Amino acid sequence: MTKIHSFYDLLLVVSLLTPRTLAKCPVTSVCAIAHTGPSIVSLCLNNNERVLKLTANPHIHTVTLYVTGKHSNTAVLYLTDATGIVQPENRLLADSFGRAGYLTVAPVLFNGTPAPAGRDPYNPSFNQTEFLARHNPTVIDPMIDATIRYIRNVPGINRIVASGYCFGGRHAVRVLAEGRGVSASFAAHPALLQDDEILGVTGPVTIAAAENDFAMSIDQRRHIEDLLLNSTQPYSLSLYSGTEHGFGVRGNVSIPKIKFAKEEAYFQAVRWFDTWGKGSKWK
Numbered sequence: 001m002t003k004i005h006s007f008y009d010l011l012l013v014v015s016l017l018t019p020r021t022l023a024k025c026p027v028t029s030v031c032a033i034a035h036t037g038p039s040i041v042s043l044c045l046n047n048n049e050r051v052l053k054l055t056a057n058p059h060i061h062t063v064t065l066y067v068t069g070k071h072s073n074t075a076v077l078y079l080t081d082a083t084g085i086v087q088p089e090n091r092l093l094a095d096s097f098g099r100a101g102y103l104t105v106a107p108v109l110f111n112g113t114p115a116p117a118g119r120d121p122y123n124p125s126f127n128q129t130e131f132l133a134r135h136n137p138t139v140i141d142p143m144i145d146a147t148i149r150y151i152r153n154v155p156g157i158n159r160i161v162a163s164g165y166c167f168g169g170r171h172a173v174r175v176l177a178e179g180r181g182v183s184a185s186f187a188a189h190p191a192l193l194q195d196d197e198i199l200g201v202t203g204p205v206t207i208a209a210a211e212n213d214f215a216m217s218i219d220q221r222r223h224i225e226d227l228l229l230n231s232t233q234p235y236s237l238s239l240y241s242g243t244e245h246g247f248g249v250r251g252n253v254s255i256p257k258i259k260f261a262k263e264e265a266y267f268q269a270v271r272w273f274d275t276w277g278k279g280s281k282w283k
């Protein structure tokens with residue numbers, strides 16, 4: 001039994017005995033995350049309401065959306081990696097943002113021809129140069145803008161935040177540019193991120209970086225940190241050990257440190273949106 005020597009010891013004993021101090025709060029609950037199993041919705045290919053017509057884009061005429069989650073004031077614009085929303089892991093992660101309380105909308109970005117889902121980026125059947133040329137920002141930006149317009153018309157929504165992975169990670173930063181209508185962004189292992197895109201952000205941005213990323217060298221990551229240091233916007237950058245490019249969405253969750261990093265990157269995004277994506281005004 002602890003000897004009580006002073007008034008302060010007494011206070012400590014009293015506080016330890018008070019049940020209130022024993023209450024445990026769920027800081028982060030992994031039950032919001034699904035790594036496997038069926039996604040909540042299949043693609044809404046036959047639902048005309050969710051197939052947007054594009055008039056200004058000479059390359060793409062319609063955008064199909066994957067819509068999940070409940071109605072909320074803030075919506076998550078989910079921007080996939082190159083494997084697209086047909087990849088189950090992308091749909092499951094979009095659903096996980098839904099379980100975090102956000103209406104989540106993912107445009108189908110690659111018009112039926114996403115990159116193959118294999119984990120090998122050097123898959124010989126995949127011509128990355130050709131893929132990136134075909135899906136360059138002049139093609140993708142209007143698709144994302146149409147999705148943003150759709151979300152803005154959903155009753156009750158007054159703010160949009162973006163969560164993007166690899167290919168979509170770059171676009172999650174691009175949509176923070178002036179006038180595009182997004183308030184805060186999360187980008188996991190963004191590929192091809194340009195200096196002017198980082199310098200042009202008009203809202204809070206957070207990045208999840210992989211230790212070993214063929215799409216972002218250590219020097220590039222440090223350069224991104226230098227650019228963020230000069231930013232007047234709130235920012236953070238987390239580096240996850242034992243991870244490779246893609247871990248935030250397609251990491252191998254049977255490896256404990258990768259599963260942890262994938263979950264932690266999800267919490268990084270949700271906390272960012274809970275903190276910086278609230279409010280009642282359109283940008």
Ligand SMILES: *[C@@H]1O[C@H](CO)[C@@H](O)[C@H](O)[C@H]1NC(C)=O
Nearest residue numbers: 124126127128129130131133
């Ligand atoms: C990949 O695509 C580029 C651009 O279309 C082309 O120049 C190149 O030859 C292709 N590479 C292979 C290995 O097919």
Ligand SMILES: *[C@@H]1O[C@H](CO)[C@@H](O)[C@H](O)[C@H]1NC(C)=O
Nearest residue numbers: 223224225226227228229230
């Ligand atoms: C950050 O700002 C400083 C001071 O203006 C400048 O010297 C430096 O080059 C900037 N860093 C980057 C990465 O642009």
Ligand SMILES: *[C@@H]1O[C@H](CO)[C@@H](O)[C@H](O)[C@H]1NC(C)=O
Nearest residue numbers: 118119251252253254255256
């Ligand atoms: C995931 O990791 C486990 C354990 O190391 C391994 O057996 C499995 O082949 C990996 N799966 C993929 C798709 O790489």
